[in-house]
Amino acid sequence: MRFIRLLPGAMMFLPAMPLVAQQMPNAAPRSGTAVAESFRGISGLFASRLVTAFDSIPAAKYGFAPTPAQQTVGYIAQHLVDANYALCERFGRAPRPHGADDAVADTVKAKWPKDTLVKELRASFVFCSAALSTVDDPGLAVEVPIGGAASGAKQQRALSLLLYATDLAEHYAQLASYMRIMGMVPPSSLSPFARTAIELPVGVLSRYVGTYEVPASRQFGSPALTLEVTVRDGALIVRPVGQPEARLWPASETDFFLKVSNATLTFTRGADGAVTGLVLHSNGEDRPGTKVR
Numbered sequence: 001m002r003f004i005r006l007l008p009g010a011m012m013f014l015p016a017m018p019l020v021a022q023q024m025p026n027a028a029p030r031s032g033t034a035v036a037e038s039f040r041g042i043s044g045l046f047a048s049r050l051v052t053a054f055d056s057i058p059a060a061k062y063g064f065a066p067t068p069a070q071q072t073v074g075y076i077a078q079h080l081v082d083a084n085y086a087l088c089e090r091f092g093r094a095p096r097p098h099g100a101d102d103a104v105a106d107t108v109k110a111k112w113p114k115d116t117l118v119k120e121l122r123a124s125f126v127f128c129s130a131a132l133s134t135v136d137d138p139g140l141a142v143e144v145p146i147g148g149a150a151s152g153a154k155q156q157r158a159l160s161l162l163l164y165a166t167d168l169a170e171h172y173a174q175l176a177s178y179m180r181i182m183g184m185v186p187p188s189s190l191s192p193f194a195r196t197a198i199e200l201p202v203g204v205l206s207r208y209v210g211t212y213e214v215p216a217s218r219q220f221g222s223p224a225l226t227l228e229v230t231v232r233d234g235a236l237i238v239r240p241v242g243q244p245e246a247r248l249w250p251a252s253e254t255d256f257f258l259k260v261s262n263a264t265l266t267f268t269r270g271a272d273g274a275v276t277g278l279v280l281h282s283n284g285e286d287r288p289g290t291k292v293r
Helices: 034-056 073-091 114-132 137-141 157-181 202-208
Strands: 143-145 154-156 210-214 225-232 235-240 246-250 255-257 264-269 275-282 285-291
Touching: 034 073, 034 114, 034 137, 034 157, 073 114, 073 157, 137 157, 143 157, 154 157, 202 225, 202 235, 202 275, 210 275, 225 275
Parallel strands: none
Antiparallel strands: 143 154, 210 225, 210 285, 225 235, 235 246, 246 255, 255 264, 264 275, 275 285
């Protein structure tokens, strides 16, 4: 596993982007989870980017490496699976699953079909998402065994969590450079899809005004969201609590999109026609939310 060096203050120069676009944590997390929520947000962001990147690379290119000395696309995928399980087991509360594939050499796994590798990668992120949900700030200083019980070695949960987030960031950067060499655009550099908005009267838009609770991502570990939806100057506006607002553009009477990202929202109704919730569609995942007021 390789590690990246974080430059002091580097994060300050990243552009501010709406929460719905980037799946970052709310600015005001519950007490005792500020650090953990931040890690959930950044790791969820890179997890979703990695899955999207591997999904978009053609199967025929999984044997590609810029030079013979570098890892192939397939090798990076299988390495991430193993690293995810190893690191998330350390800061989570459950042991990693084991199977016959554990004994298969990395060089053999690297040549598995694309569909198999992506499926394994998704499964590892689901495991990590569950592990991330157990982390809180007080528990970050707790030392947990690593390298098997016989080794006697221990590591603070905080370090394992940091290694997980930086490992995802490093390998996404690696994969993004491969994609550019292959003439592809990495997910983080893609422009939002071009969509056509329709006109809806304020009376229709007003049905969706309210506060919605969206649970944490089960696939990538991104934190839960509180979305406040309002109408202003004839437009529907969404604001994740503690984050910048964005306009929701109607694609139909119930489906809306953002121009700042590829995320979309679908409002849901009950049998009586009243709005009961919404579904956030982002990074290939559908996250149903409930209208709470």
